[in-house]
Amino acid sequence: MADVPRLRRDVLLEVKAKIQQGVLPQWVFADPDVYRAEVHQIFAKTWNFLGHESEIPRPGDYVTRWIVHDPVLLLRDEQGEIQAYLNSCTHRGTKLCTADFGQRKTFTCPYHGWTFNLNGDLVGVIAGNKVYGQEMDRSQWSLRKLPRVASYQGMIFGSLNPDAPSLMSFLGDLKWYLDIMLGRSDGGMEVRGVPQRWIIHTNWKVSSDNFGGDPYHTAMTHRSTVELGISPKDPMYASYGHQVVLNHGHGINLITAKAGLNVPPYQGLPREMWPMFERNLTPAQRQVFEKTMIMVGTCFPNLSFVSPMHGTGGPDEPLTSFVNFRVWRPIGPAKIEITSWFMVDKQAPEAFKEASYLSYIGSFGPAGTLEQDDAEIWTRVVEASQGTMAQDKDVHYNNVLNYLMGLGRVEPDPTWPGPGIAYPTCYLDAISRAFYEHWIDALLAEQDTDVLVPNR
Ligand code: FES
Ligand SMILES: [Fe+2]
Numbered sequence: 001m002a003d004v005p006r007l008r009r010d011v012l013l014e015v016k017a018k019i020q021q022g023v024l025p026q027w028v029f030a031d032p033d034v035y036r037a038e039v040h041q042i043f044a045k046t047w048n049f050l051g052h053e054s055e056i057p058r059p060g061d062y063v064t065r066w067i068v069h070d071p072v073l074l075l076r077d078e079q080g081e082i083q084a085y086l087n088s089c090t091h092r093g094t095k096l097c098t099a100d101f102g103q104r105k106t107f108t109c110p111y112h113g114w115t116f117n118l119n120g121d122l123v124g125v126i127a128g129n130k131v132y133g134q135e136m137d138r139s140q141w142s143l144r145k146l147p148r149v150a151s152y153q154g155m156i157f158g159s160l161n162p163d164a165p166s167l168m169s170f171l172g173d174l175k176w177y178l179d180i181m182l183g184r185s186d187g188g189m190e191v192r193g194v195p196q197r198w199i200i201h202t203n204w205k206v207s208s209d210n211f212g213g214d215p216y217h218t219a220m221t222h223r224s225t226v227e228l229g230i231s232p233k234d235p236m237y238a239s240y241g242h243q244v245v246l247n248h249g250h251g252i253n254l255i256t257a258k259a260g261l262n263v264p265p266y267q268g269l270p271r272e273m274w275p276m277f278e279r280n281l282t283p284a285q286r287q288v289f290e291k292t293m294i295m296v297g298t299c300f301p302n303l304s305f306v307s308p309m310h311g312t313g314g315p316d317e318p319l320t321s322f323v324n325f326r327v328w329r330p331i332g333p334a335k336i337e338i339t340s341w342f343m344v345d346k347q348a349p350e351a352f353k354e355a356s357y358l359s360y361i362g363s364f365g366p367a368g369t370l371e372q373d374d375a376e377i378w379t380r381v382v383e384a385s386q387g388t389m390a391q392d393k394d395v396h397y398n399n400v401l402n403y404l405m406g407l408g409r410v411e412p413d414p415t416w417p418g419p420g421i422a423y424p425t426c427y428l429d430a431i432s433r434a435f436y437e438h439w440i441d442a443l444l445a446e447q448d449t450d451v452l453v454p455n456r
Pocket of ligand 2: 218
């Protein structure tokens with residue numbers, strides 16, 4: 001039997017060279033060593049989205065989340081500050097809080113009953129003085145805080161890396177586009193309902209890359225929406241607009257209607273909201289937002305967003321926009337848990353909020369039409385990537401997938417008013433190429449040994 005291939009630096013350098021040529025070795029979608037390296041080299045070092053400030057508005061409000069395999073207890077303390085702890089008891093390590101969300105002043109561990117307050121202090125030990133005596137210093141046994149927590153436009157991120165660059169510098173030029181989605185209205189956005197969670201059998205890169213850089217799939221994968229008359233019959237319909245490559249592996253597509261078609265400005269948002277856009281957005285941001293129908297992209301590595309216009313169910317209903325953020329949490333090389341947040345402008349009229357929610361549920365909710373289409377296809381990508389042929393790492397064998405669209409053929413648009421490198425089409429693999437180049441650079445970073453992961 002042949003040796004199990006090792007994830008060596010020279011192999012990774014070869015992957016990088018391939019990406020720069022516009023192709024990607026298929027084995028990276030299902031390789032356990034790649035997965036282990038990603039957990040340590042990417043997810044343990046970057047900023048990870050945890051939740052929105054509107055989910056925990058009052059002291060004592062909490063939600064439980066994950067950063068890959070680290071359980072997180074995210075809450076608002078008595079001082080109104082946001083805190084994030086490892087959701088693991090400091091006594092024997094069991095998960096402290098098992099609810100998805102709630103409101104409380106203290107958390108009592110279900111194993112031996114140690115109790116912690118909102119500051120993470122150990123404030124209750126069953127039979128404490130009898131079994132530990134006075135000498136045990138309880139202040140040594142507080143909940144463990146995440147090394148870093150920070151927010152932008154109400155979006156709370158955490159990092160396991162004390163030396164991570166600031167959240168602002170991590171988001172970089174993506175902030176300009178997040179402002180359009182999240183900062184356009186007075187008071188920002190609110191999460192409506194609780195985020196939905198579900199599991200699908202794919203690799204996190206497949207979904208991140210799809211949302212980040214793949215408007216090309218819409219005409220085929222989502223063909224049912226064309227047949228139902230929800231999407232235009234034009235096979236180029238998701239190509240119009242701009243694909244913008246941003247720093248740090250992020251990317252966004254700002255999809256417009258075909259030239260000459262009459263679509264409502266600002267994604268059909270109610271006219272009474274427009275003065276807020278004047279107050280909160282710059283003229284350049286408004287210029288982009290006014291003619292955009294769909295915003296879809298990825299904040300590297302695994303936070304994606306989509307803000308399309310979609311029907312709410314009734315045949316005569318106008319298309320209604322929504323804002324949806326989702327985390328593709330890796331839980332193995334071939335498994336992700338999706339957490340999906342529906343967000344809407346706090347100051348939007350109630351009727352719009354409800355229509356927007358229905359629009360989301362019908363399209364990108366767990367049972368939504370478009371969501372179902374994508375999940376099925378992404379599952380098949382990984383199914384087809386696990387076999388002997390797809391996993392062959394022989395660099396001389398042309399075992400690669402095609403990311404060539406637009407390479408050397410499409411030039412950036414110098415008139416684009418926003419930051420980033422903007423190309424005048426969304427049928428393009430520029431964001432995907434940048435995404436994978438950033439990914440491979442992260443795997444290659446700070447490696448001073450020849451072998452990244454020891455032989456299995
Ligand atoms: S593990 Fe929490 S009290 Fe023992
Ligand atoms: Fe899709």
